[in-house]
Structures are given as C-alpha cells and as structure tokens.
Amino acid sequence: MNAIIRCLAAGLLITMASCSKTQTYPTASLNTYYPLAVGKYILYRMDSLVFVNYGQTAQIHSYLAKDTCDGIVLDNLGDTTYRIHRLLTDTAYANPWQDDITYTVGVYNNTIQVVENNLRYIKITAPFTTNLTWNGDSYLGNYPFQSYYGTLAVQTGVQYWMFNYENIGQSYTVGQTTVPNTITVQQNNDSTNLPLPNDSVYASKTYGLEVYGAGIGLIYKSFILWDFQPVTPNQAGYYEGFGVTMYMLGHN
Numbered sequence: 001m002n003a004i005i006r007c008l009a010a011g012l013l014i015t016m017a018s019c020s021k022t023q024t025y026p027t028a029s030l031n032t033y034y035p036l037a038v039g040k041y042i043l044y045r046m047d048s049l050v051f052v053n054y055g056q057t058a059q060i061h062s063y064l065a066k067d068t069c070d071g072i073v074l075d076n077l078g079d080t081t082y083r084i085h086r087l088l089t090d091t092a093y094a095n096p097w098q099d100d101i102t103y104t105v106g107v108y109n110n111t112i113q114v115v116e117n118n119l120r121y122i123k124i125t126a127p128f129t130t131n132l133t134w135n136g137d138s139y140l141g142n143y144p145f146q147s148y149y150g151t152l153a154v155q156t157g158v159q160y161w162m163f164n165y166e167n168i169g170q171s172y173t174v175g176q177t178t179v180p181n182t183i184t185v186q187q188n189n190d191s192t193n194l195p196l197p198n199d200s201v202y203a204s205k206t207y208g209l210e211v212y213g214a215g216i217g218l219i220y221k222s223f224i225l226w227d228f229q230p231v232t233p234n235q236a237g238y239y240e241g242f243g244v245t246m247y248m249l250g251h252n
C-alpha cells in the first residue's frame with residue numbers, strides 16, 4: 001500500500017513576495033484562464049484516492065466527469081455567479097451519466113472564487129505574475145473536510161496555504177492534448193516522514209496544484225491530503241484522508 005501512496009504523493013490576503021526573476025503576463029484577464037459562459041463544458045478523467053478497510057487499504061476509483069455551466073444565479077450577497085453542474089460516469093461509458101455535485105463560480109475584486117460543498121476557494125487572482133502570492137483557502141476553517149472524510153490532523157493549516165503562479169503563458173500537456181498557453185497555480189507541497197520508514201511513526205502528505213488553459217479553464221488538478229496514524233498497543237496503524245486528480249479530456 002505504501003508504494004501506492006508514494007506514487008500518488010505526486011477575507012483575501014494578497015502579498016507581494018520577492019523573486020529573483022519575475023515572470024508576468026500583463027495583458028491577460030481573469031476570463032482568459034477561467035472563461036465563464038452558460039453552455040460551456042469541460043470533460044475530465046477523475047481519479048479519486050480513498051482509504052478502505054479501516055484505513056488499511058488505498059484504492060483509486062476512476063470516473064469521467066463533465067462540468068457544464070448551466071445557468072447564472074445570485075449568491076447570498078446578491079452577486080452574479082455561474083452555476084456548474086457535474087455529471088459522472090464510468091471510464092468505459094458503460095453506465096448512464098449521474099448527478100454528482102453543483103458548485104458556483106464568481107468574480108470578486110480581481111479574483112475567481114469557487115464555492116463547492118459550502119466551502120469557498122480563491123482559485124486565481126490578477127495580475128498574473130510570479131511575484132504574487134495569495135491565501136487561496138483563507139475562507140476555510142480548521143477542519144473543512146471533516147464531514148466528508150473524518151478527522152484529519154493535516155487539515156489544520158490548510159487555510160494558511162499561500163498560492164503562487166508558475167509557468168505563466170507556457171504550454172502544458174494533458175493526456176494527448178497540448179494546451180499552448182497556461183498558468184500553473186502551486187498551492188502546497190509538503191510531507192512528513194516520507195517515504196514511511198515503518199508503521200510506528202506518523203506521516204503525512206499535503207499537495208495542491210492546478211493548471212488553467214487560456215480560453216478553456218481548469219485543465220489539470222491534483223489535491224492530496226492524508227496522514228498516517230502510527231500503530232499503538234491497542235490499534236494498528238491506519239491512513240485517513242483523500243486525494244483527487246483530474247485532467248481534461250475535451251471541452252467546447
């Protein structure tokens with residue numbers, strides 16, 4: 001199981017961080033990398049990491065996910081947001097599409113913000129430059145995923161992750177498709193005691209990265225959040241947490 005894990009272990013505060021070389025794409029707007037329009041869709045392959053058998057076994061559940069903007073709604077502050085409806089099916093298209101989630105996307109003060117499962121994320125912000133950092137999860141509490149995945153020690157601190165841009169305007173290949181103009185949002189990359197030496201020590205992995213394509217939107221996402229609770233005299237060691245990897249297969 002550890003081999004599987006090691007393979008997988010792949011308001012708004014904006015501060016200006018010093019950088020020896022600043023990369024900027026000054027003419028791009030938020031809409032360049034996150035276009036919003038009713039009828040737009042993106043098809044993804046989605047691989048979900050889950051731990052079963054009381055945290056003893058890691059499994060990957062794979063799906064096809066289709067995110068479609070199906071309407072414009074007002075949020076609780078009266079601001080315009082776009083409603084995105086996600087459908088899921090198996091990777092062989094053997095079963096009909098089924099409803100999964102609905103989330104909203106809005107533009108607020110030079111930021112794109114997504115609200116999913118009542119959790120708000122600041123996904124991207126202008127201007128697009130490598131010397132910009134922002135607190136993308138500042139709206140999250142100490143245990144934002146507890147109700148979905150149980151108590152996770154590594155959840156504490158997620159709300160302090162500082163996001164930054166990399167590879168502005170560079171190409172990125174997803175599957176068989178190379179998108180010529182993208183931005184990469186590095187959210188977090190941290191680990192403790194990996195590779196895991198034995199089951200008597202605590203270990204954790206936190207990782208977040210998203211890539212956005214010009215004229216498309218999100219084309220790649222990897223989010224990993226898990227920890228390993230070591231063996232005790234009364235309990236075997238176990239994993240808890242989750243991971244999600246998505247990459248674009250097609251779009252309109």
